Amino acid sequence: MKIGILQCDDVLDQLQPRHGNYPQMIRQLLTAVDSSLEFAVYRALDNQLPDDPYACDAYITTGSRHGVNDGHGWCNRLADFVALLYREKRKLVGICFGHQLIAKALGGEVVQSDKGWGIGVSFNQVHKTKPWMEPSSQALDLVVSHQDQISRLPAEAEILAGSPFCPFYMVQYQEHFLSIQGHPEFSRPYSADLMATRLERFPPNRYREALASLGAEVDDHLLARWILAFMKA
Structure with a gap:
């Protein structure tokens, strides 16, 4: 299977030597489940998108420091491509920024x-279990880094997991779109290092809570299995 990575940002230069860039994180996450996967990277933030929605078997977005409401031209073009993928019933998984972009692109x-801010590890309840969610779990706990949230879902959306902090945490749209507010590709050390570059943005108590939460186990490998099962379904 060939997966197209729609890259929406770069890891900060000072963090790349230790953690790599976002496409590398996604490759590492998914190849731990299936080493036969192939990848193509499209720098959506530089207006690079596939010429043909059938160029890859499935697509996945990275997160981004930018917001879907910021008005960037590349973001609007990516939203148009997302809408095209939806019309063509191509598989797409949206992570964080991509989770929000899918919702906006579909109305x-x-x-x-x-x-x-949602930072550190978020703890979520699974509300609905789909056949591709094997092994099943009643919880989905992942690293997060976001300030924006979906406030109104498109009509086609089905909520699969959420929490009081983020009710629309994992969402499915028909049989071909899946989106998650959390970051399965982020390691907990990366989360700690990323937060350290943004200290002025967080209330001190929120930052302390987030650092403490990084001691919890996360469901990154479980979600990687779910993502690939969804793409292949």
């Missing part, structure tokens, strides 16, 4: 959350 709404 939903994204706003800056009045609950503040």
Whole structure:
């Protein structure tokens, strides 16, 4: 299977020597489940997108420091491509920024959350279990890094997991789109290093809580299995 990575940002230069860049993180996450996977990287943030939605068997987005409401031209073009993938019933998995972009591209709404920053590890309840969610789990705990959240879902959306902090955490759209607010590709050390570059943005108590939460186990490998099963279904 060939997966197209739609890259929406770069890891900060000072963090790349230790953690790599976002496409590398996604490759590492998914090849741990299936070493036969092939990848193509499209730098969506530089207006590079596939000429043909059938160029890859499935697509996945990276996160981004940018917001879907920032008005960037490349983001609008990516939203148009997302809408095309949906019409063509191509498989797409949206992570964080991509999770929000899918909702907006399909008619939903994204706003800056009045609950503040989601950082550290988020703890979520699985509400619905699909056949591709094997092995099944009642929880989905992942590293997060976001300030915006989906506030209104498109009509086609089905909520699979959420929490009081983020009700629309994992969402499925028909049989070909899946999106997750969390970051299965982020390691906990990367989360700690990323937060350290943004200290001025967080209330001190939120930062301390986030650092403490990084001691919890996360479901990154479980979600990687789910993602590939969804893509292949």
